[in-house]
Amino acid sequence: MYINTKHLGVALLAPSLVAANSMKTLLSKRDASTYEQNAVCTADQLLRSYGTVNTGLFGQDLWWQSGNFISALATFFQLDPDYGSIHNNIFATTLSEAPGYGNYANFLNNWYDDEGWWGNAFLDVYDYTSDSAYLNQAITIYNDIVGGLGTPCGGIWWDKDHTYVAAISNGLYTELAAGLANRAGGGSYLANAEANWNWFFSSGIVGSDHMVRDGLNSDSSCSLNGNVFTYNQGVILGAAAELYKATGNQTYLTTAAALADASTASGSDVTSSSGILTEGCDKSANCDTTAEMFKGAYIRGLRKLQLVDPESNWLNYITANAQSLWNNDLSVQNVNGNSECIVGSAWAGPFNSNQANAVTQGAALDALNAALAATQPKASLRKSPAWYYRLVQITTEEDRDIEASDFDEDISELAVCDTSSREEKSCECDEDEGDSSDEDTEDSDENDEDDEDNEDSDVEDSYDPEDAVSERSYDGSDAGYYYELKEDREQRKRDLLKIRERAKK
Structure with a gap:
C-alpha cells in the first residue's frame, strides 16, 4: 500500500x-x-x-x-x-x-x-x-x-x-x-x-x-x-x-x-x-x-x-x-x-x-x-430491554414497553422450566405449574380464549411482522444468531430459549 x-x-x-x-x-x-x-x-x-x-x-x-x-x-x-x-x-x-x-x-x-x-x-x-x-x-x-x-x-x-x-x-x-x-x-x-x-x-x-x-x-x-x-x-x-x-x-x-x-x-x-x-x-x-x-x-x-x-x-x-x-x-x-x-x-x-x-x-x-x-455469545444475552428490542424487531412503542417491563422475567422463568426438554434434564419449577401435560392443556385453553377475544393476547393486533424493517433480523451481527420474526410472542420466547441453549454450547 x-x-x-x-x-x-x-x-x-x-x-x-x-x-x-x-x-x-x-x-x-x-x-x-x-x-x-x-x-x-x-x-x-x-x-x-x-x-x-x-x-x-x-x-x-x-x-x-x-x-x-x-x-x-x-x-x-x-x-x-x-x-x-x-x-x-x-x-x-x-x-x-x-x-x-x-x-x-x-x-x-x-x-x-x-x-x-x-x-x-x-x-x-x-x-x-x-x-x-x-x-x-x-x-x-x-x-x-x-x-x-x-x-x-x-x-x-x-x-x-x-x-x-x-x-x-x-x-x-x-x-x-x-x-x-x-x-x-x-x-x-x-x-x-x-x-x-x-x-x-x-x-x-x-x-x-x-x-x-x-x-x-x-x-x-x-x-x-x-x-x-x-x-x-x-x-x-x-x-x-x-x-x-x-x-x-x-x-x-x-x-x-x-x-x-x-x-x-x-x-x-x-x-x-x-x-x-x-x-x-x-x-x-x-x-x-x-x-x-x-x-x-x-x-x-x-x-x-x-x-x-x-x-x-x-x-x-x-x-x-x-x-x-x-x-x-x-x-x-x-x-x-x-x-x-x-x-x-x-x-x-x-x-x-x-x-x-x-x-x-x-x-x-x-x-x-x-x-x-x-x-461467549451469551455475553450479549443480558437482561437488557435494548437487546430484546433489537432481537425481536418490535414495531410499536406499546409492544416495546411490554418487552422492557416483563419480558426479562418471563424468559427467566422459562429458562428454568422449558417443558419441551424436561425428559432429558431435571427442572426446578414452581409447584403450582404442574406437569407438562397439564401445561399443554392450559396453553391450549388459553389459545382458545385468545381466539375468542384478541384483547387478551400478549401481542396487540398492531404488531405486524410486515411492518418490520426486514422479514429476518439478527441480534446484532456479532451474536451470529438469526431470528425470524414471529407474530406469536410465546413462540418468540421459545425461540429465544433455543438461542440461549446454543449460546451455552
Whole structure:
C-alpha cells in the first residue's frame, strides 16, 4: 500500500470529558481469558482519547482510524449493552460534530478507502442503534465511492486523483455495498457488490497462495503491487460474510475460507510461527499510526466470517491472539484506584510504550471483540430491554414497553422450566405449574380464549411482522444468531430459549 502523509499522526491518550463518565475499571487479576472484562478496560482507555483534540474524533490526526474505532465500539456495545448504555452518546456526537477532512464534509475526503472505513462504521452503528440517520450517512458515503468506478484495470480507484487501484478501497467498497443490500435493500447495492467481488478475484490481486496483494499500478500494464498487509486479508472476509447474508450463496464462504486458512496458517506472510497475527513493521517495532490499525481490521473481518461460518481453527486463532496481546503486549497502570489497560502494537510482544496509543487500543479492542463474540455469545444475552428490542424487531412503542417491563422475567422463568426438554434434564419449577401435560392443556385453553377475544393476547393486533424493517433480523451481527420474526410472542420466547441453549454450547 502507499503510505501517504495524510495518515501520519500521533495519538494523544489525555484525559477527556468522556473519561469522567463512569470509566471505573479495577482489574482484580490479569486473566487473558476474561475477554469481556479485558475489553471493558481496553475500551475505557480508548475512550480517554475521544474528543481530546477534535470533537467527535479520537486523538490527533486520526481521521480514518476514528472510523475504525467507532466500528469497534459499536460492536462492543452490542456485546455488552450495559457498557454501551453509558457511552453510546459518542455516536450522535461523532455524526453531528466530527469535522470534515480538509474541504470535504459528510465523512468524505480524497481517498475512497478512508470513506469506506466510515461507511462500514456507520453500518455497525446502525446495527447497534437501529437509527436510520446512520444508515443514511452510510448511503451518502457509498454514493460518493461509486464515483470511483471506471479505472483502466477495473474496480474503483484508491483516490480521486486516480493514482492507484488499491485492494483495500475495493474490499471496503464491496463490503459496504453488500452491507447496504442487507440493510437498505433495493437499488444496485447487491449487483455492484457481486460485480466488484468477481473483479477482485479475477484481477490478479489474489494470488494462487490465497493471499491478497496490495493493488494494481494504474498505468496501462495494471501491474501488481505485491506487498502483503494484514488488513487486506481481513476486509475481504467481512465482504464475504455480508454477501453470504445477502444471497445465501455458499460460494462466498468457500472462497473466503481459503483466504482465511492461508492467512491464519503459522508462518504465513501475516502470521508468526507461533500463530500470532503480525504486521511486517511489528518485527522492527517501527509501525506508524497507519499500520498499527491494520491488525484490528483483519481480526474484525475474521470475526464476521467466523460468526456466519464457524471453524475451530479460526476460533483458536482468534482466542490465541486475544490472549497473546493481553499476556505479552499489555501495560496495566493503576491511576487513582483505576486500572488503565494500555496495549501496544505487537500482539506477540514485548510491550513497547513508544508503540502504544489510541490506534493500538482500537486494534486491541477489535481482537477482544472477536474473542468475546466467538466464544461467549451469551455475553450479549443480558437482561437488557435494548437487546430484546433489537432481537425481536418490535414495531410499536406499546409492544416495546411490554418487552422492557416483563419480558426479562418471563424468559427467566422459562429458562428454568422449558417443558419441551424436561425428559432429558431435571427442572426446578414452581409447584403450582404442574406437569407438562397439564401445561399443554392450559396453553391450549388459553389459545382458545385468545381466539375468542384478541384483547387478551400478549401481542396487540398492531404488531405486524410486515411492518418490520426486514422479514429476518439478527441480534446484532456479532451474536451470529438469526431470528425470524414471529407474530406469536410465546413462540418468540421459545425461540429465544433455543438461542440461549446454543449460546451455552
